[in-house]
Amino acid sequence: MHYSSILPDVIKVADEASEKVLHIYQSDFKVNYKDDKSPITAADVASHEVIVHGLRRISRDIPILSEESAAAPWEERQHWHRFWLIDPIDGTRDFTQRSGEFTVNIALIEEGEPVLGVVTAPALKEAYWGASGEGAFKRDRTGRTHQIRVAEPKETLRVVASKNHLNAETKAFIDALGAHETVQAGSSLKFCRIAEGHADIYPRMGPTSEWDTAAAHAVLLAAGGKVQSTDGHPLLYGKEDVLNPNFIAAGNWYF
Known part of the structure; x- marks a missing residue:
């Protein structure tokens, strides 16, 4: 097609x-x-x-x-x-x-x-x-x-985080990144902020469904980024269970 x-x-x-x-x-x-x-x-x-x-x-x-x-x-x-x-x-x-x-x-x-x-x-x-x-x-x-296009990371990472779903596990992951600044964004705009170069990484350690992420995932891929589960596998769609695993969205530099 x-x-x-x-x-x-x-x-x-x-x-x-x-x-x-x-x-x-x-x-x-x-x-x-x-x-x-x-x-x-x-x-x-x-x-x-x-x-x-x-x-x-x-x-x-x-x-x-x-x-x-x-x-x-x-x-x-x-x-x-x-x-x-x-x-x-x-x-x-x-x-x-x-x-x-x-x-x-x-x-x-x-x-x-x-x-x-x-x-x-x-x-x-x-x-x-x-x-x-x-x-x-x-x-x-x-x-x-x-x-x-996704940006090359700078010395201080720009981490995009959910305003409504920032749980303890996600906060611990962000803290472990070291020096960073937080970029607040709602909904699938978190992926888009990375795709347009306004943020560097978006970790999500909490429940999402396939329809929550798919469209913005496609935009991020086309902009040069990636989305992977925390165990290193690409985020895939069309599974029997429509829930996504925990994942990280970022530019290619991260993976």
Whole structure:
């Protein structure tokens, strides 16, 4: 598949979902809670519907796995060699707290690897995308698009950390890095900050799901970075258990 041929259409779908999300974000929305106590809003549902409809316009043959839909059984998913993996809103807590640092995420997975990803930050008016062999790009709030690349590390590492999920294990890992400064970011923007050279490393020692990371992982790969589990294996997708292991995202220099 030539990713460049479908990437503009995927970006358009993400932008359409972002418009829906932003409209709800600017309203007096209601927060509900799933069985696992995680928050959900009308924006999650609206974004899911727009993305699924848009991706089916692009290809009806590629299956879709979304955080906001009933997952296909493993007996079916294990035969998926290529599929869309989406998180209609990553960082729903950032959404409900109105920090602006929530994202819309669309990834294409092939043989377990994220080969294309689009991440939009509707409230920040930013967008990131990347694909295997195509490089990574950012569209800023002025509408200007430029190519992005991971930075070479400096003497003091810039460590990007979660504002909502900084646990003791992650803090211990960061402290062991030595001299560093902390770059705060929400949702999948943590990967994007590394991809654009504004941070150097993002350790995550806590639960995430495949849809939380896939799109931004693809952007980071296209920008020259990597994501690996703490035992040195690449972070893969399409597993029976959709939970990710603990991982580290960084430029190639780290691995």
